[in-house]
Amino acid sequence: QKEVEQNSGPLSVPEGAIASLNCTYSDRGSQSFFWYRQYSGKSPELIMSIYSNGDKEDGRFTAQLNKASQYVSLLIRDSQPSDSATYLCAVREGGSYIPTFGRGTSLIVHP
């Protein structure tokens, strides 16, 4: 059974710090990796996708993928209170149209 594991948190960081969110997955055949941000009462919003090993940067967000170790992480630089949300990791294996979602990590950025 495919599993995507995330620490539920909450992860609390001060404003301006780097928030590091981690996700591990069980299926070695996974090929696509996604991070979603979900504010309370709202639907998930896709913020990053990564498909190959290494880092991918987009503004204050950096996704890091290590397929050998089966983990993907999301770094948020210069964290702001507006980044406070639940972050969902999603992993799609090759040959599947449907990603598996983790339970999400709650991030709190305090002023």
Next chain:
Amino acid sequence: SAVISQKPSRDICQRGTSLTIQCQVDSQVTMMFWYRQQPGQSLTLIATANQGSEATYESGFVIDKFPISRPNLTFSTLTVSNMSPEDSSIYLCSSRYGQGEQYFGPGTRLTVT
């Protein structure tokens, strides 16, 4: 990114009744999905809706309870039938693009009394 709309945004329904949720996508997509999210929980896939074929349901979900229509490439409906309080949840429509990115609609918050 995609623009996905859902109607209604929320509803309060009586036990034993049915509710149909509509999902509209701004461009033609092959695959649309319906998810359920309980408070504080992650996403649970109900079914995949493909145009021109029967929906594919995940384990624990059946067509009689959650009938789905997909009349064209930009629209789908999910009906929650014979509702009970356990069906109270947020129902999310999603569509798939490109290399597998999924985008979600704003959700329908359903409360069954």
